[in-house]
Amino acid sequence: MKAAIRDSGELCRELNLPTELGSDSAAASFPVFAPRGYVNKMVSGDPHDPLLLQVLSRAEETQVAAGFLKDAVGDLAASPAAGMIHKYQGRVLLVTTGACAIHCRYCFRRHFPYETAPRTLEAWRPAIRQIAEDDSVEEVILSGGDPLTLVDSLLEQLVGELERIPHLRRLRVHTRLPVVIPERVTDELLGWLTGSRLIPIVVIHANHPREVEEGVEVALAKLIRAGVPVLNQAVLLRGVNDNVESLVGLSRALVNLRVMPYYLHQLDRVAGAKHFEVPVARGLELIEQVRSQLPGYAVPRYVQEIPGEANKRVLA
Numbered sequence: 001m002k003a004a005i006r007d008s009g010e011l012c013r014e015l016n017l018p019t020e021l022g023s024d025s026a027a028a029s030f031p032v033f034a035p036r037g038y039v040n041k042m043v044s045g046d047p048h049d050p051l052l053l054q055v056l057s058r059a060e061e062t063q064v065a066a067g068f069l070k071d072a073v074g075d076l077a078a079s080p081a082a083g084m085i086h087k088y089q090g091r092v093l094l095v096t097t098g099a100c101a102i103h104c105r106y107c108f109r110r111h112f113p114y115e116t117a118p119r120t121l122e123a124w125r126p127a128i129r130q131i132a133e134d135d136s137v138e139e140v141i142l143s144g145g146d147p148l149t150l151v152d153s154l155l156e157q158l159v160g161e162l163e164r165i166p167h168l169r170r171l172r173v174h175t176r177l178p179v180v181i182p183e184r185v186t187d188e189l190l191g192w193l194t195g196s197r198l199i200p201i202v203v204i205h206a207n208h209p210r211e212v213e214e215g216v217e218v219a220l221a222k223l224i225r226a227g228v229p230v231l232n233q234a235v236l237l238r239g240v241n242d243n244v245e246s247l248v249g250l251s252r253a254l255v256n257l258r259v260m261p262y263y264l265h266q267l268d269r270v271a272g273a274k275h276f277e278v279p280v281a282r283g284l285e286l287i288e289q290v291r292s293q294l295p296g297y298a299v300p301r302y303v304q305e306i307p308g309e310a311n312k313r314v315l316a
């Protein structure tokens with residue numbers, strides 16, 4: 001993470017692109033952050049590279065667009081304790097950190113007030129207490145930010161506290177790290193993840209087939225060999241994966257790595273991300289074409305989050 005590119009000009013120069021392609025003012029509130037290994041998968045000289053578009057700050061982000069909000073999915077209204085979001089029956093999400101190993105320009109939590117999230121085990125106690133008092137909760141989702149940017153010792157302590165809650169059965173980890181810095185999947189990580197009484201499930205995030213090449217397969221194989229089911233969630237993004245070849249290629253690459261495509265998300269309408277939006281009608285067309293080319297298990301559910309609904313709405 002220390003070696004990551006943190007500047008749009010540097011990113012453009014690295015790829016032999018004009019620096020005007022990036023925007024400093026768009027990066028002011030949400031800085032550019034792209035790990036070297038990820039940047040190495042981009043095609044030099046291609047301003048439309050689907051990996052580049054996910055991380056390069058662009059002037060479009062600063063345009064105000066009606067209906068695109070800071071808290072796009074009503075997270076703040078669903079937070080009964082610091083760092084905890086409880087929207088859906090049986091599962092609770094913990095915002096473990098604001099740090100990520102990559103900054104995705106379309107991120108729905110790009111404006112989340114991370115400074116309010118706990119940073120120490122002590123600060124987690126109110127959320128842990130809430131979970132302990134609600135025996136309808138069977139699953140805790142470690143999210144963020146990216147939970148795997150935290151050190152293993154803290155994660156191990158947090159999981160140690162959680163596994164003492166008798167009604168908890170499963171521990172889910174939402175992370176992009178195995179994709180963007182696959183070296184993060186260490187034996188130490190596998191230790192706390194599989195050494196717990198809680199059943200582990202890892203949900204990664206890749207949007208384009210090229211993201212899961214070169215080195216990523218080793219990290220995923222480690223998790224899967226350790227008995228951890230790995231699922232993928234992707235976001236439907238204009239210019240990145242809004243075509244049949246990319247979506248079919250992504251699913252094919254994933255299942256060939258034994259990763260199950262889980263969700264394809266309709267973009268959440270977060271301020272600054274309008275230029276990534278693909279109309280739902282187009283998404284439905286794309287999913288239909290993907291379904292005609294792949295086995296059923298390789299087709300992700302196309303979903304949209306509607307604030308206030310009991311689950312993510314399945315569009316197809």
Ligand SMILES: *Cc1c(COP(=O)(O)O)cnc(C)c1O
Nearest residue numbers: 085086087088091092093141312
């Ligand atoms: C998406 C989400 C979940 C997980 O939903 P699943 O459909 O179980 O994957 C849980 N909590 C929150 C707040 C979410 O946004």
Ligand code: SF4
Nearest residue numbers: 100103104107145176
């Ligand atoms: S890794 Fe996830 S939480 Fe972090 S910026 Fe990307 S989409 Fe947002």
